[in-house]
Amino acid sequence: MTTTQEPSAGLDEFPYNVFAKACPSRGTLEHVTGRWGALTLGALYEGSLRFNELRRRVDGVSEKMLSQTLHALERDGLVHREAQPTNPPRVDYELTPLGRGVAERLLALIHFVEGSMDGVLAARERYDSARA
């Protein structure tokens, strides 16, 4: 095992724990919840997309960041890269089964946040005016 934390009592818990600083799951969580990682996975949930399609879908991402994000997600086994040696080149990105599981939970979170925005914005106004 790769954990750097607990002797693992072999009980009902996961052997990985994001709350522990040295746990490898924390890094993966950061790829997944990162600024562009979350949106990239969310965008791919509907189906496979090409690089520039993805770039348009994830409004505001630069080529560099999208490329970097995609590499991290591919390395973690969440996204599959399919390159066709045609000219011009065509590369499709799609979720792996693992990535699909992650994206599902991510979208549940995203939709909940979107649906909560009226409440969030109201809370902000209260907060700001309280210490104006």
Place this chain on the structure above:
Amino acid sequence: MTTTQEPSAGLDEFPYNVFAKACPSRGTLEHVTGRWGALTLGALYEGSLRFNELRRRVDGVSEKMLSQTLHALERDGLVHREAQPTNPPRVDYELTPLGRGVAERLLALIHFVEGSMDGVLAARERYDSARA
């Protein structure tokens, strides 16, 4: 409304869309999924905690970052801060109902990621050895 993007056709979609660069929901999503935001909300799901309890629970966070994170989450109406004017001071942080909804989805994601780590780590080895 505060959206900066679409005329809002009044259909079945949310009026907010994180994929749009200027949508305010994107900022909130970043607070929630941020490096410390996700862990803080997750830690508070089990119940209210004091500042230093939280600091110990979220392994690796500095005072500054925890404080900053808590302010952002409080402003967004996800965390409630309860200060008691005793000596020594005692301050409890707890989730609001909205925060509870967010934390639930977040924990589903976190647990899924933790449970996927063996697969992730295996994928990484394949990826790395493929281009060693």
Place this chain on the structure above:
DNA sequence: CGGTATCCGCTCTGATACTG
């Protein structure tokens, strides 16, 4: 205990330019 203020390095980010 529960913070805030300040300093400062280092990473992350976005433009820009270039390649296959």
Place this chain on the structure above:
DNA sequence: CAGTATCAGAGCGGATACCG
């Protein structure tokens, strides 16, 4: 189209010091 390379800067984040 699908990237990589390079560079400058903004801000993230940690360490330290200090306050109520």
